[in-house]
Amino acid sequence: NSSDSIGKVLRRHWHILSKAYPQIGEFVAPPVMSYRRGKTIGGMVTSSEVKTQYKWRDTFLGMRKLGMYPCLGCVQCSHVIKGEAFIHPSTGEKISLRGHFTCVSKYVIYALTCPCGFICIGETTQMVKSRISQHKSSINLGNMRLPVSKHFLEAGHEADQLKYMVLEGIPSLKFGGNRELKLKQREVWWIHRLKTMAPSGLNRDYNLFLFL
Template sequence: MQARDLEKRFCERGYSNRSIKRAYWRAKKTDRASSLHRTRTNKTTDNQVRCILDYNSRSHEIRQILEQHWPVLQVDETLNGMIPSRPAIAYRRNRNLKDLLVRSHYETEEPYLFGSKGPKNGCSPCGKCLACSNILRTDMFRNSSCTKSYEIRQKINCVTKGVVYVAQCPCELLYVGMTTRELRRRVREHILDINAAANETNLQSLKTLPRHFKLKHNSDATLLKFIGIDHVPVGIRGGQWKKLVAQRETRWIFRLDTLVPHGLNEMCYETYQPGPSRDYF
């Protein structure tokens, strides 16, 4: 009964009756004990060279070229004995429409040099831009009261995008900010704002950091140091990336306790929604 059902399924899949009957009688003549016994095949070493190519409609032309010109190499007096027999042509499946349109969300990590421990986590300047003098090289940071330290779990430098950073003031006050652009661009904006605040008389029009440095540190921007503490990478399909970075900034503002008067943050993402006329990011 089971054999009849199996024969019917093979017929539905397009197998000919002749091949099905031949397989049926071959299986019927085989001993049951020998069918259940696993036979081990002796693996032989094959030194033949194989040329593996992607299959396409013109693959036969490569085979013809090898068959025509390979004997010329073998009869050469210099190459005789060094050239093996004609390589065997093997084909692998070419990329189809599915391979071109669909990709996995799981990505392998970037390879690193043999013998090393891979890229070290932490914040570091790139050494090639104007913002490097204001960015610290460190793998940890502390909260505003210096009672707890945190480890930087990503590799962040001047050109990293989607960064939550900490600005350290000489009077030990902290400011937490974020940017979806390169970190160096946001750092340079803070430095230029502090330098421009030196000639500003209306303190209410100044932002948090420029106003503080004008009142406490004579608008000396070299005293301000930055640390990239968290990195939010962009997903494959994008999504609400800017919102995620802003939410991560809010989390660090409350975790490090940087709101006034303990720090220099006057607002966070939960209390301030940027309008279309202001580039908050």
């Protein structure tokens, strides 16, 4: 083909360059020729590379968009902060989510927000909608012992004003790792990441023995 013909011509006459420019080391020996395949219609409409999906996640149910979304089948759907990223209510910082989450997601770390912009980070192994229901119940029952309900009651907020978003999910760990321990460790990480310890947020404490 034409590529081979060009290579033969270069090799046949390479000695001319070698004699004319002996001081240039690159001209001493003939080059090794390599070729790149030209573009085809097929190549332009398909790709052999596996591209990273930044906004979609491949699941057994098909491609799902990354972010937090209501399940459209429970009473906690109206409390969901819907979107592809969590936006800190105080600083405006935007943190993109790396999974697809709904009200029925399990083994997750979530953020609760109140009307005045405070955040509480929590974790749950159950469906997150069940955990949100518990938070709302503690507010409606006037429980002053828990940080979230205590703040809502003291600030005059209603339980229906509570909003939440899942920040991260912990999948089953390989080789039998402790999934629940990993979940609690990531909860602590998020507390530090978003600076939600009181008085800046609604988290009161955490257990450092989780990392020993």
